Amino acid sequence: MSGGIEFANRRSRAGEYLAEQKLDALLVSALPNINYLTGFTGSNGLLALSDAEAWLFTDPRYQVQAAEQCDCKVRICRSSLARAASTLARRKRWKKIGFESTRLSFAASREVQGALPSSAELMPTSGILERLRSIKSEDEIESIRHSVALCSEAFSDVLAGIRPGVRECELAAELDYRMRRLGAERSAFDTIVASGARTALPHAEPTSKAINSNELLLIDMGATLSGYASDMTRMVHLGPPPQKTKRLHRAVLDAQLAALDAVRDGVTAAFVDRQARQLLRTHKLDALFVHSTGHGLGLEIHEPPRIGKGEKTLLRAGMVITIEPGVYIDGFGGIRIEDTVVVTRTGCKILTEAPKELLVI
Ligand code: ZN
Ligand code: ZN
Numbered sequence: 001m002s003g004g005i006e007f008a009n010r011r012s013r014a015g016e017y018l019a020e021q022k023l024d025a026l027l028v029s030a031l032p033n034i035n036y037l038t039g040f041t042g043s044n045g046l047l048a049l050s051d052a053e054a055w056l057f058t059d060p061r062y063q064v065q066a067a068e069q070c071d072c073k074v075r076i077c078r079s080s081l082a083r084a085a086s087t088l089a090r091r092k093r094w095k096k097i098g099f100e101s102t103r104l105s106f107a108a109s110r111e112v113q114g115a116l117p118s119s120a121e122l123m124p125t126s127g128i129l130e131r132l133r134s135i136k137s138e139d140e141i142e143s144i145r146h147s148v149a150l151c152s153e154a155f156s157d158v159l160a161g162i163r164p165g166v167r168e169c170e171l172a173a174e175l176d177y178r179m180r181r182l183g184a185e186r187s188a189f190d191t192i193v194a195s196g197a198r199t200a201l202p203h204a205e206p207t208s209k210a211i212n213s214n215e216l217l218l219i220d221m222g223a224t225l226s227g228y229a230s231d232m233t234r235m236v237h238l239g240p241p242p243q244k245t246k247r248l249h250r251a252v253l254d255a256q257l258a259a260l261d262a263v264r265d266g267v268t269a270a271f272v273d274r275q276a277r278q279l280l281r282t283h284k285l286d287a288l289f290v291h292s293t294g295h296g297l298g299l300e301i302h303e304p305p306r307i308g309k310g311e312k313t314l315l316r317a318g319m320v321i322t323i324e325p326g327v328y329i330d331g332f333g334g335i336r337i338e339d340t341v342v343v344t345r346t347g348c349k350i351l352t353e354a355p356k357e358l359l360v361i
Contacts, residue, residue, distance in 0.1 A: 015051035024094035030103035086115030147230035152354040154178035168206035188222035188229035233338035263348040269311035288327040
């Protein structure tokens with residue numbers, strides 16, 4: 001759990017950035033960013049942040065909750081939050097007001113601009129808070145560790161009961177239920193369960209297809225616990241796997257290990273991505289690896305940095321990322337192996353404890 005002091009520290013770090021950029025204030029509209037800066041977990045909010053103060057605007061449904069969760073000023077609004085924030089900006093005589101250009105809708109930005117005096121200017125910003133969030137505190141890493149452990153436990157509980165004939169959607173529901181029973185607020189994203197040739201769809205949605213004997217099974221799942229996400233992919237085979245499947249799994253696992261081996265403070269995200277691709281190239285499989293090697297995660301399931309081609313972002317100690325290479329053969333099937341890891345000064349610490357060999361049941 002994050003304490004009040006941590007929220008105040010985060011806001012003061014964001015405030016330093018505002019001063020550097022010569023912004024009088026920042027309007028924070030992304031709910032995970034508001035959560036990060038104030039602790040507020042409601043579904044409607046707008047935060048106005050200056051280098052000295054913060055005001056959360058929300059609606060009457062959250063009057064009690066906001067007062068309990070937030071250590072900043074709270075304004076309960078019966079109509080538009082954007083207009084209420086503009087009124088504050090007018091009163092404070094803010095001239096340069098940043099907004100989250102990738103997070104605030106065009107309509108809402110027009111509404112804010114419309115309510116501001118003509119002397120005030122809305123300035124687009126992007127990624128300010130996401131960059132701050134990308135390096136996790138010890139408390140945050142601990143929260144992610146618990147989320148990862150819960151996910152692994154739910155996986156192994158459900159794995160024991162998988163039988164031929166169970167449908168993909170039933171298995172996905174079982175995994176979600178188990179995560180909730182173990183204390184998760186929810187699954188961190190729609191659980192992926194794919195079987196047979198459907199494993200070749202990197203983002204398969206579970207269907208009513210039955211999982212048969214002698215089929216490959218891909219499970220990609222994550223929990224949200226105390227607000228923090230986990231993310232794991234494991235491969236299962238019902239019955240003895242054929243040579244081709246074993247070979248593919250070995251190649252992907254080697255690629256995953258090569259990428260994990262490359263992770264450490266100071267390397268670029270692209271460098272890590274390249275290690276996985278180069279390993280797959282030695283098996284002539286690199287063309288079948290159609291997505292990036294991984295992504296940051298925390299309050300959201302996908303956060304910067306992206307671990308992909310051309311990504312110049314330097315990995316830093318305290319970042320939490322996934323490493324998840326995969327190969328996908330249309331008509332045959334796909335293999336992906338994914339762990340959640342913390343970047344350290346000299347390497348990385350793998351948080352995911354579930355075994356990652358091809359599980360045969
Ligand atoms: Zn995943
Ligand atoms: Zn992932």
